[in-house]
Amino acid sequence: MAKLTTSTLRQSFDRRTFVIGAVQGGVGLLLAARMGYIAVAENEKYEMESESNRVNLTLIPPRRGWILDRKGAPLASNRADFRVDIIPVRLKDPPREVAALGELLALKPDQLADLNTKIADAARFQAVPVADGLDYDQFAAISVRLPELPGVVPQRGYSRYYPTGPAVGHLLGYVGAANKEEYDKERIPLLVTPGFKLGKDGLEKEYEQVLRGEPGARRTEVTASGRIVRDLDTREDVQGQSIQLTIDGQLQDFAARRIGLQSAAVVVIDCHTGGILTMTSMPCFDPNTFANGIGRIEWKMLNEDDHIPLLNKAVRGLYPPGSTVKPMASLALQLQGVSPEEHVNCPGGYQLGNRFFRCDAVHGSLDMRGAIEHSCNTYFWSMVHRVGYENVAPVARKLGLGQEFDLPGVNQRYGTVPDPEWKKRRYKQEWTAADGLNAAIGQGYVLVSPLQLAVMTSRIASGRDLVPSLMFGHPKPPGPALPFTPEQLAVTRDGMFRVVNGSGTGAGSRLQVPGVTMSGKTGTAQVRKLLSRGGGGAWKTRDHSWFICFAPSEAPRYAMAVVVEHGGFGASAAAPIAKDVMTCLFDPAKAWSALLEMEKTWGGTPAERMAAKYSAYAAQYGAAVPKAASDAAVQAAMTQSEGGETPPLTNGVVTNVESGEAKAAASGGGQPSDEPRAPSTGPAERGDRR
Amino acid sequence: MARGLLPQPIATLPWRALLPLALLTGFGAAVLYSAAGGSLYPYAAPHLMRFGLFVLLAIAISYAPADLVRWAVYPVYGAVCLMLVLVEALGHISGGSQRWLTLGPLVLQPSELMKPTIVLVLANFYNTLPAGMVANWRSLVPPAVLIGVPMVLVLLQPDLGTALAITFAGAVVMFLAGLPLKWFLGAGAAGALAAPLAYFFVLHDYQRARVTTFLNPESDALGTGYHITQSQIAIGSGGILGKGFGNGSQSHLNYLPEAHTDFVFATMAEEWGLLGGLFVLLVFGVVLRWGLGVARRAPDRFSRLLAGGMTATIFFYAAVNMMMVMGLAPVVGIPLPFLSYGGSSMMTNMICVGTLMMVDRWSRKASTPGLL
Incomplete structure (x- = not known):
């Protein structure tokens, strides 16, 4: 480069000013072009984005x-x-x-x-x-x-x-x-x-x-x-x-409220269609308050309640059915050729080998109807022993026990109807005669849900293979015809009629509706090995109380099963509820006025009682309660909580108490303590499919 | 101009520059009026009042005699540097970064003042440097120090945009002073090499995020990319004629951040469209052309470099701001002169304009000796 002088610098300045001017002009053009591109070429895109911002x-x-x-x-x-x-x-x-x-x-x-x-x-x-x-x-x-x-x-x-x-x-x-x-x-x-x-x-x-x-x-x-x-x-x-739904809202409400302070389930089935009129399990959570998420106090309340409000006992509670299986057994016996007129003497028990199975009372000589009426174990022990329980189990299944039903949104457990093959599979043990005797009276390995018992009752009452349904206007077609003759069914129904209307175990629950009679069967299912019998003792050790029934007796329209957990004798806890619910079907006004009187002594409706309990909890614990569970945990609680004591332990106990007197039947050697048997088992082993 | 109708001092004002600037500021006030939801306050009225005030300041500057200016170069430079140190010190005392000095009713941003000052001091330096020394590498040391000190002080604030503006103004003066071209090419190459290093080792996290965002705005459309994305939506949705005065949804519904300051161009473009944008570009083009014309006509080397540097400073503001809002440059906090609401940038730019007017006056005096 030439040596710089003032004049070359001046020239260079002019050149470079021009360059700068050109650069500035270039940037200006670039900006104009860029803006034109954004505002014209891409206008549509940005207009849309602006709209999606704004709107x-x-x-x-x-x-x-x-x-x-x-x-x-x-x-x-x-x-x-x-x-x-x-x-x-x-x-x-x-x-x-x-x-x-x-x-x-x-x-x-x-x-x-x-x-x-x-x-x-x-x-x-x-x-x-x-x-x-x-x-x-x-x-x-x-x-x-x-x-x-x-x-x-x-x-x-x-x-x-x-x-x-x-x-x-x-x-x-x-x-x-x-x-x-x-x-x-x-x-x-x-x-x-x-x-x-x-x-x-x-x-x-x-x-x-x-x-x-x-x-x-x-x-x-x-x-x-x-x-x-x-x-x-x-x-x-x-x-x-x-x-x-097939549900009768009034009846559902009535049944739920009639349960009162008990832990119970009620299932009512329409004997014409199989439609379920009522299926309730109480106590229960309030779905209204669940909608905003479950609060910590509510969660604590539900979890600490030994009545297990989160469990739907109607379909997921499994209990030994006790004597409520006897009508079913009577049909099985007739199919095996047992004459309903044949009498069996009840000396107060039944001798099997060197063991004595004790009955509740000394019933004397009874035929089939009488055995149902008085719920005599001796009769059924001796007869089932004669025909073999393996011939009874298929009938139990045919009538709905051990079955799962196709009901929308109802998560069921199907329980157990035992037989030799089942025991071999489950316990790797041979079936014994004692197992058969236990099963014959609905104890031992037998476990059923209230829904199954209601279906069983509806099938006995109608004589048809009714299939329960929930969707109104969509009844399920009945299954193949039941293998019983009308005469055989009549014997069984007659026995059940006498339970309520004769001198039977349910006599206190006769319907107070003119012109309508009810047939039924009580059941008392043992929870513990003879710690206490019937009504006394700590709540959790008391027997479960059952009642199955249908009405009207001569042309059955409604069939029902009621279980009251730890309610004691079938006749004392479940039967009165069944009677009132049945009354509500025929004379609602009468039933409701009686219920409203009862609720006064219970502290109001379930909702009112829950509200009171909630306030008490809130006052006691405030915000100190740990947080409520997630959705998943609530679901788990609902589908898995089976209740600490449900189904009961049935360890080696075969006695069945039916009448009012509870005999402490524990005469040591007399009790048939069976071969060592695995104690009660967990849910999965009970055949939970879900 | 109708010289005969107006008194001499008014008639001799450089209307070629002042009139477009007044139009631009008025337009800016209209945009600010709309941005405030159809209200003169809090933006439009102060904006106009400031312009009026700073026009007077510019006119006052324009009457400064050359001798006085030359004499004042280093004292002014020293004073502004001192203020920068003071800002830094006060920032340390108050425990946070600070850019302002409060002097009674005045709130001064010394880094803004440094932009014209660096032009002034470098113009003076190269004026006094013997022509033969210009291409000597040793003569690079004083300007490096002159630029380096304020740049470091501003970077400490930290204010990357202003530091770049100071560097740019200095570089332009040096370019116009006739330094060998290969030095600039070399510096450019070195800068290209240094940029990645600076990115990783010098820049603050938020500055780094801005660069990343500039290179890929969609990388974080709701975070750091939000500004650029929303600004382009505003400009793009304006179309050719805009959405109409007062109808800009991006600015009125607060989607556009800094709608009245750094992103005022987007606010304007949304309502006035491409036409508004071209008007703004045109006004800047006219003003900058006038500035370069003043520089070319200037009577001596000092005033030439001074005018060229001042023009470059105005250009830097406008170009970087508009490139930023259109997504051509990273987001740096540089407002758009005469449109953005804010006193500091208006003052800087009016000092530049005033200096240009002053040089213009000197050159007219020199070309018509004895007339005044």
């Missing part, structure tokens, strides 16, 4: 289809309410906002603790329900303060309402906000829309897609922080379809 499409959770009873009355409906949800990921300052909400809604410490847990556990997209059923003032108070509560979503919508609450909890299940697993399974925006609830259990879950409906949508203009500027337009939701 927020909010889904409106659809109103859920109703669940109706056979008469069209709602078992589950919706009620309009104001509710508040939180979208955790949008919270700016969670502790402050939760505190502010707590103040506005007057939440108690345990509710606040529940809310914080739910927020902490929620996946980031999940809407957390805070409260529903708000009054307008609370709703307005929150709406006004929304700008300082980002992530809080108040809305008016509908919430699920179960008018009879706990009475239908096990049957219908409950609804709740979708959890992560459910969202993973069905990735649609509706599932994470605040206020949307889906079925979590029972029929609500089974018929989710039918009940759900189509969501509506609301287009709103929103700011970046989510504040709504104005509504643009709205599309209404389409309510889900209703489903109608």
Whole structure:
């Protein structure tokens, strides 16, 4: 380069100024071109993005289809309410906002603790329900303060309402906000829309897609922080379809309330169609309060209750049926050629080899009808011993014991009808004559659910192979004709008629409805080895109380099975409930007035009693209770909790107590203590298919 | 200009620059009026008032005699450096980074003042440097120190955008001063090599995130990429004619961050479309062309370099800001002169304009000796 001088610098300055000017012009052109490209060529794309920024499409959770009873009355409906949800990921300052909400809604410490847990556990997209059923003032108070509560979503919508609450909890299940697993399974925006609830259990879950409906949508203009500027337009939701059940809502409610303070299940079946009129297990959770998630106090309450509210005892409770199998056995004996007129003398027990099986009483000479009427064990021991229990078991199965039924949303356990092959498979042991005697009177290995016993009763009452159904208008066609002649059925029904209307064990439960008689059979199933008999002693050691029945006796219309856990004698606990429920079918007014009187002494309806218990718990424990379980744990509790003492231990006990007198029959050597037998077994071994 | 109708001092004002600037500022006020939801406050009215104030400041500067300016170069440079140190010290005392000095009612951002000052001091240095020394590498040391000290102080704040602006202004003055071209090419090559190293070892995390985002805005569309994405949506959705005055949903519904300061161009483009954008570009083009013209006409080397450097400073602001909002440059906190709300950048730019007017006055004086 030439040596720089002032004049070359001047020239260089002019050149370089020009270069700079050119660069500036170039940048200007570049900017103009870039802007033209964005604003013209890509205008459509960015216009769309701008619109999608500006316009927020909010889904409106659809109103859920109703669940109706056979008469069209709602078992589950919706009620309009104001509710508040939180979208955790949008919270700016969670502790402050939760505190502010707590103040506005007057939440108690345990509710606040529940809310914080739910927020902490929620996946980031999940809407957390805070409260529903708000009054307008609370709703307005929150709406006004929304700008300082980002992530809080108040809305008016509908919430699920179960008018009879706990009475239908096990049957219908409950609804709740979708959890992560459910969202993973069905990735649609509706599932994470605040206020949307889906079925979590029972029929609500089974018929989710039918009940759900189509969501509506609301287009709103929103700011970046989510504040709504104005509504643009709205599309209404389409309510889900209703489903109608065979259930009689009134009767279901009555049965649930009639159970009172007991732990019991009632199943009623229509003998014409097989439709289930009532299937209730009490105590039960209240599906209304489950919808917003299960609070910690409620969870503690449910878990600490030795009546096991989370277990649907009607289909998942397994108990030895006790003497309720005797009508079935009488049919099996007749099929094997035993004449109903043949008499057996009951000297107070039965000698098998060198063992003496003790009966409840000295019944003297009885024929088949009399043996059912008086529930004489000796008769059935000697007769079943004659024909062999392997010939009784198939009849038990044919009548529904040990069977699982195709019922939507009903998670059943099918129990055990033992036979030699089963014992070999299960215990690697040979069947003994004593096993047969135990099974003959519904003890030993035999385990059934209340639903199975109700089906059995309906089949005996109708003489047809009725198949239980739940969906109204869709009865299941009966199976092949039962192998019994009308005469054989008549003998058995006659025996059951005399149980209630003769001098039998259920005589105290005669129906007080003019012109209607009921036939039945009591049962008392042992829980423990002769720790105590019948009614006395600690609750958990008492026998289970059974009653099966049908009415009217001459033209059976309704069949029923009732179990009262640890209720004592069948005649004293289960039979009165069965009688009142049956009365409700024929004379509802009479039954209800009697029930309302009883409830006064029990502290009100189940819902009222639960509320009182809740207050007591809340007062005692406050927010100190550990958090409630997740959905999965609740499901586990419902499907696996079998109850500590259900089914009972049946260790080597064969005596069966039926009449009022409990004889401490433990005359050592007289008791047939069988070969060493594995004690009662866990759920899986009992044939749990789920 | 109708010289005969106006008094001399007003008629001799450089209307070729002032008129477009007034139009641009008025347009900016309209945009700010809309950004405030159709209200003069809090942005539009102060914006106009400041412009009026700083126009007076610029006119005052334009009357400064050359001797006084040359005499004041180093004291001014020293004072601004001192203020930068003071800011740094106060920041340490108050326990946080700070960019402002509060002097009574005035809130000063010394790093802004440094931009014209660095042009001034370098122009003076190369004016006094003998022509033969320009290409000598030893003469690089003083300007390196002059640029280096404020740059380090600004980087400590930390304010990458201003540090780059100072470096750029300095480099342009050196370029115009006639330093060998190969030095700039070499520096460019070195910079290209150093950039990755700087990225990994020098930049702060948030600055690094901005660079990453610039290279791939979709990498984090809700986080650091949010600004660029929303800004492009605003500009792109404006189309050719815009959504109309007061109808910009991106800015009004707060999707566009910094809608009244750094991203005011996007706010404007959403409502005024491509036409508004071209108008802004045109005004800057006119002003910058005038600036370079002033530089070319300037009577001596000092005033030439001064005018060229001042023009470059204005250019740097406008170009980097607009490239940023259009996704051509990383997000650095540089406002758009005369449109963005904010006093500091307006002051800097009006000092630049005032200096250009001053050089313009000097050159007219020199070309018509004896007239005044």
